[in-house]
Amino acid sequence: MATKKQMLNKLYKENGLEPEDTFKHKHYVIITRSGIDKIQAKQMIDIDYEVIKCEEHFCVVKAIASKGDRSIQTFGSALYGDYKKGNTNSHYVIEMAEKRAMSRATLKLAGFYELGAYGIDESEEFAKAAPTQSQSFSQKVVRMKEYLDEALKDGDIEFAMSIYDDAQAEGIIQVCDYYDQIFKTKEEAV
Numbered sequence: 001m002a003t004k005k006q007m008l009n010k011l012y013k014e015n016g017l018e019p020e021d022t023f024k025h026k027h028y029v030i031i032t033r034s035g036i037d038k039i040q041a042k043q044m045i046d047i048d049y050e051v052i053k054c055e056e057h058f059c060v061v062k063a064i065a066s067k068g069d070r071s072i073q074t075f076g077s078a079l080y081g082d083y084k085k086g087n088t089n090s091h092y093v094i095e096m097a098e099k100r101a102m103s104r105a106t107l108k109l110a111g112f113y114e115l116g117a118y119g120i121d122e123s124e125e126f127a128k129a130a131p132t133q134s135q136s137f138s139q140k141v142v143r144m145k146e147y148l149d150e151a152l153k154d155g156d157i158e159f160a161m162s163i164y165d166d167a168q169a170e171g172i173i174q175v176c177d178y179y180d181q182i183f184k185t186k187e188e189a190v
Contacts, residue, residue, distance in 0.1 A: 008115050009150065012143075015042045015110065019140035022117075029117040031107065033099070036119050040106045043067055047105055054094055057081070061097040065105035072108055076100030096121065144175045152182055 002010070008029060012022065021035030031039070040047070045067045052060040057080040064073050078096035079086040088096045103119025144163055151160035160183065167175035 004115050006150075008112075008117060009146065011110065011112060011115070013147075015039045019143035020136050023136070023139060027116070029112075029115075030120050031103075031112065031117055032120050036103050036106050039110050039112070040102070043106070043110050045106055045109050047102055049098060049101065051094070057086075057093060059093040059097040061094065061101045063098075063101035063105040065109055067109045070109060072105060074101060074104040074108060076102070076104060141172060141174050144172065145178050148175070148179055148182060157183075 011017075015035075016038055017031075017035050021032050021038065023030050023032075039045075045065055047063050047065045050062040050064065052062050052075070054060075058078070060075055060077045062073060062075050065071060076097040076099065078088045078090070078093040078100065080088055080091060080093050082089070090096050099121040100119070103121050104113070107113045107117060107119055144167055147163050148160055151157070151163065160179065164176060164179045167173075167179070
C-alpha cells in the first residue's frame with residue numbers, strides 16, 4: 001500500500017507540478033496558484049460559478065466543477081478584515097471567494113484534498129507561510145532527489161534521465177551529483 005507521500009508524489013508527476021508549485025505548512029501540503037492552474041488544465045476540469053452572496057466586505061461563491069462524468073459543488077468565501085474579524089486582508093472579496101472555490105473544486109476532483117493538500121488561497125496563513133526564493137530552491141532540490149530515489153526504486157531510467165536533464169539545464173548541480181552517485185553506484189554493483 002502506498003503512503004500518503006508516495007500518492008502525492010504520483011499526483012505531482014501526473015499533473016506536471018514542479019517543486020515550486022507546492023510547499024509544506026505545518027501539517028499540510030499547500031499548492032500554489034500556478035500549481036492549481038496546472039492541475040485544472042491537466043485534468044480538464046470545467047468550473048462554473050454562482051454568486052451566493054456579495055456585499056462590500058463579504059462574499060460567497062459556489063463552484064460547480066466537473067471532470068468527465070464526475071461533478072462536485074463546493075464554496076469559497078471571503079470576509080474582509082484582520083485575522084480576528086475576517087479571513088482576507090484583500091478588498092477584492094469576490095475575487096478571493098472565487099479563487100478559494102476554484103482551488104477547492106480542483107483539488108477535490110483531482111484527489112489532492114483527501115491527501116491533505118490545500119490551495120494557497122484558502123487561508124491568509126498559507127500565503128504568509130509561502131517559502132522564500134532560497135527555501136523554494138532547497139525544496140526543489142529535495143523534491144528532485146526524491147523523484148530520483150523513486151526512479152531508482154522503480155527502475156525507471158527514462159524518468160531519472162529527464163530529472164537529470166532538467167537539473168543540468170537549470171544548473172542544479174546538487175541533483176546532478178546525486179544522480180551520478182546513486183545511478184553509478186547501482187551500475188558498479190551490477
